[in-house]
Amino acid sequence: MLTKRIIPCLDVKEGRVVKGVQFVNLRDAGDPVELASFYDEQGADELVFLDISASHEGRETMVDVVQEVAGKLAIPFTVGGGINSLEDMKRILRAGADKVSLNTAALMRPEVIKEGADFFGSQCIVLAVDAKWDDELQSWRVYTHGGRKPTERDVISWVTEAVSLGAGEILLTSMDEDGEKSGFAEELTKAVSEAVSVPVIASGGAGNAAHFESVFVNGKADAALAASIFHYRETSVAEVKAYLKEKGLPIR
Amino acid sequence: MIGIIDYGMGNLHSVTKALERIGHDPFLSEDPAELEKADMLILPGVGSFRDGMAELEKRGLDSFVTKWAEDGKPLLGICLGMQLLFDESEENGSTKGLGLLPGKVVRFRENGVKVPHMGWNKLTFKQPAHPVLYQVEEGHVYFVHSYYVEAGSEDVLVAVTDYADAEVPAVAASGSVWATQFHPEKSSSVGMSMLKNFVEQKGGVEVD
Numbered sequence: 001m002l003t004k005r006i007i008p009c010l011d012v013k014e015g016r017v018v019k020g021v022q023f024v025n026l027r028d029a030g031d032p033v034e035l036a037s038f039y040d041e042q043g044a045d046e047l048v049f050l051d052i053s054a055s056h057e058g059r060e061t062m063v064d065v066v067q068e069v070a071g072k073l074a075i076p077f078t079v080g081g082g083i084n085s086l087e088d089m090k091r092i093l094r095a096g097a098d099k100v101s102l103n104t105a106a107l108m109r110p111e112v113i114k115e116g117a118d119f120f121g122s123q124c125i126v127l128a129v130d131a132k133w134d135d136e137l138q139s140w141r142v143y144t145h146g147g148r149k150p151t152e153r154d155v156i157s158w159v160t161e162a163v164s165l166g167a168g169e170i171l172l173t174s175m176d177e178d179g180e181k182s183g184f185a186e187e188l189t190k191a192v193s194e195a196v197s198v199p200v201i202a203s204g205g206a207g208n209a210a211h212f213e214s215v216f217v218n219g220k221a222d223a224a225l226a227a228s229i230f231h232y233r234e235t236s237v238a239e240v241k242a243y244l245k246e247k248g249l250p251i252r
Numbered sequence: 253m254i255g256i257i258d259y260g261m262g263n264l265h266s267v268t269k270a271l272e273r274i275g276h277d278p279f280l281s282e283d284p285a286e287l288e289k290a291d292m293l294i295l296p297g298v299g300s301f302r303d304g305m306a307e308l309e310k311r312g313l314d315s316f317v318t319k320w321a322e323d324g325k326p327l328l329g330i331c332l333g334m335q336l337l338f339d340e341s342e343e344n345g346s347t348k349g350l351g352l353l354p355g356k357v358v359r360f361r362e363n364g365v366k367v368p369h370m371g372w373n374k375l376t377f378k379q380p381a382h383p384v385l386y387q388v389e390e391g392h393v394y395f396v397h398s399y400y401v402e403a404g405s406e407d408v409l410v411a412v413t414d415y416a417d418a419e420v421p422a423v424a425a426s427g428s429v430w431a432t433q434f435h436p437e438k439s440s441s442v443g444m445s446m447l448k449n450f451v452e453q454k455g456g457v458e459v460d
Contacts (some may be wrong), residue, residue, distance in 0.1 A: 098438060
């Protein structure tokens with residue numbers, strides 16, 4: 001039986017992990033490679049690196065990070081942030097990443113999804129969507145630019161289009177829940193999961209192990225992603241997985 | 253020396269990186285004359301079966317790989333590279349494969365499950381004594397695929413997994429030809445052990 005995946009996410013800026021990481025047992029908690037290995041040992045099923053560098057130099061540094069991580073890690077990893085073109089995808093995938101995630105660039109020019117999928121296969125192309133409930137739309141609205149700019153798009157129509165263009169997986173972040181630690185957006189996740197045939201990664205809102213169980217069972221998520229609860233050691237990947245196993249979910 | 257067949261089908265870097273991690277220095281090539289110098293070959297690849305065959309044929313690699321296998325030299329197919337070793341695929345009507353292993357590649361039926369089959373799934377060993385499984389735990393490995401093999405003979409099935417009500421061949425082998433549907437290079441210790449077994453046991457055959 002296919003297992004539910006637990007995915008820690010690391011924000012990387014100019015080659016360093018940011019957003020407060022508390023790992024007393026690590027030599028250097030800001031080193032993406034060291035953190036990646038730590039999560040791998042903890043049983044993470046996959047990792048996501050989000051490049052939040054503002055500069056061109058920062059982006060170049062990310063390529064080195066990817067190369068180094070790829071040299072150490074025997075689990076899949078995705079790199080997102082600042083990937084705008086087929087050239088950007090080539091740079092990151094050739095450095096050893098398994099998947100790239102596209103967000104704003106795909107909304108500005110949806111064909112970039114198809115270009116990537118045609119070249120590397122759908123399994124390499126993750127569509128990241130930042131979603132927020134909208135009373136006017138009576139549905140979830142898509143945001144870009146790290147959640148700062150609302151678009152005209154409804155989440156369901158956007159993910160459906162993206163999958164038809166070749167997106168192989170959806171990384172779905174609920175802006176309503178993000179950072180709240182009150183649980184994942186189950187309704188949203190379920191709606192997206194039922195709308196597309198590809199796997200959906202739920203993101204935003206993880207506060208404890210029960211939240212993961214709930215988004216897998218009620219939200220029909222295939223995978224769930226979290227950052228701060230793992231970084232701040234409020235729980236660990238191993239603890240979450242042990243809990244889910246006990247609850248009878250298929251877990252590696 | 254390990255040669256990785258570079259025929260333009262997707263991301264070959266993770267296989268290269270994985271072999272480097274276990275202390276080997278593989279080379280990538282699309283040229284049969286170069287690949288001939290290797291002791292063992294890996295055929296990786298992701299994407300469409302028809303494109304994969306076309307890319308092999310364009311470089312004269314189809315006949316080269318066939319002869320390599322018929323000579324009893326070690327070959328490891330991974331993911332699409334596994335599927336190409338079989339007789340044919342139903343993708344795009346029907347496309348002929350290399351025919352080194354018996355069976356047909358078919359699409360998963362979407363009966364309430366997601367396609368592609370993407371993520372970690374558990375292995376069941378059919379031939380626990382096969383050298384590819386030497387000191388390998390019957391654990392989980394990482395799959396990404398929309399088509400799977402319907403093997404023409406039980407004899408080639410070394411390990412399987414289950415998905416979409418199908419028994420999905422995960423490891424297949426016949427003589428010096430070994431294949432995995434999943435990505436050993438991305439399958440943590442379980443996958444890395446199999447990669448190591450291929451490289452160190454040279455696909456179970458005697459070569460000098």
